[in-house]
Amino acid sequence: MAGLYLHIPFCRRKCPYCDFFSTPATEFLLETYPDLLIRHLVWASEHGWSGSFDTIYFGGGTPSLLPPKTIADILHTIKQRFGLTHNAEITLEANPGTVTQDNLFGYRDSGVNRLSLGLQTCNDKHLTNLGRLHDRQEGFDAFGLARIAGFDNISLDLMFALPGQTKEELECDLNDYLELDPEHLSCYGLTAELETPLYQQVISGEMNLPDEDFYADAFIGVHDKLSQNHYDHYEIANYAKNGRTCRHNLGYWQRRPYLGIGAGAHSFCAEDWGQRREVPPDLTAYRDLVFSGQDPTQHLEGFDRESALSETVYLGLRTRRGVADSELRQRFGCTLQEAFPEAIKANAQWLLHHNGRWALTPAGWLLFDRLILSFL
Ligand code: SF4
Known part of the structure; x- marks a missing residue:
């Protein structure tokens, strides 16, 4: 069974540590891009991809900038062209501050059954330092609204090893997250990726990341605390309760096939020893190729x-x-x-x-x- 990834490369504002492909969201892009995704899905269905998907992942960027009706239209095309297994996992990444009670109900009604919330930390000082647009209260509110909308499978992102973070602050974050009681947690140490503003700040000495010892203590501390609280540490950065692992991401780690739709998305075909293709992260080229009915993907790597x-x-x-x-x-x-x-x-x-x-x-x-x- 295959997975389907859809990349939504728009954000309200670029976070200084982020090296994902995303551009500032404009009304024009948000209105026109979904049509490209639908055309790309149709093209893929006519050029070799067939069979139902058992996981769908709207990732980004900030997919929750798209209205529920758009997500429903995309899911409708997927069902028509490929099919979905009856218990398919359908995840949408959302950022606090971009969700309202209405659109969360709308996503749920459209078929999304798993929400991944970009909370990162519950500490206002660190949220500001990370360049995030939401504050602690908005994070909590987004989680509460998602529960009210019926999401019983929510993942939260937690970042640790933040500039100037103390052990006590990380402990506080963990307690706040445990209080929220999500089904899943993705926990990442902050790193300065090349070509990001954070990287420049770190090499210029303007910003200091915690040293290796702090990082190691934090990684093991997170593992210990979450394990004691019944979260299964099932992948380096991922924890799940009651078996609610992310089935879509497990597919990546098990080298199962997946189709990537949208600018910047990757696909993996498992035939022979495997082949990976990518849609280059270039919105103009993507639009031109999709509109002219050409293959928007290019060879990325082949395996022996x-x-x-x-x-x-x-x-x-x-x-x-x-x-x-x-x-x-x-x-x-x-x-x-x-x-x-x-x-x-x-x-x-x-x-x-x-x-x-x-x-x-x-x-x-x-x-x-x-x-x-x-x-x-
Ligand atoms: S919201 Fe997420 S994808 Fe967008 S810039 Fe920030 S970290 Fe990157």
Whole structure:
């Protein structure tokens, strides 16, 4: 079964740490872009993509800048052209301050059944420093309105390792989040990505990010606190309660196929060893290609046996489910031990091997970027 990702690359204002493809939202773009998505969906249905989707993800950018009627029209086209499984997970990313009680009811009525709220922190000082447009109260209000609208599957983003953040402030954030009691949490340490204003501020010394020790303590502290409160740490940055994992994102980590629609979106076709394509992040080129009925995607990367094996391990070790020897043998004709004996030896203290599955400990996840290199 495949997933479908739709990229909505518009935001009210660009956050200084963000390196996602998004541009300032104008009335013109918000009115005309959905038609491009619908044309792109139709084109994809006529050029090789078929079969129902079991997950749909409206990501961005800020998808909640689109009105519910537009989301309903897009979902209608998806149902007509591809079909949806009866229990499909349909997620919409939303930012507090862009949602009202009416549009939340509207999203729910259109079929959206999972909301991912960009809360980031409940601390007003840090929200201002991050350049976010909402404050603590608006974050709480958005969550409450979503519950009233009937959303029983809500994910909240939490950022830690913020400039000047203290342990006590992070503890306060965690307590606030636990009080809200979402089904899912995505927890990211703030990093200065190249070509962002934050990166410039950090290299010029205008802004200091917490050091590695603070980051490590925060990562483990978040893990401990959320685990004690019945959240399953099922992927490096993701926690879920009562099995409410993000099925769409699990598809990425399990190398299941997905179709990407919209400027900046990626698709993955799992046939042979796999191939990834992208729609370049260029709105003008996207509009021209879609209107002229041409393929708006271009080749991004192709896989052979070795690179597919490495990526399977890279993605699998991000998750608590890990990498199963039986699945590797079936797909690649080898176990992890046979394929990477040196890497296993070098990283033994961070690897768990249980019931034929290999997984990393939380301390291993903390070092993921470094230790995964030996598997690549
Ligand atoms: S709202 Fe999200 S996508 Fe938009 S600029 Fe901020 S972090 Fe990036």
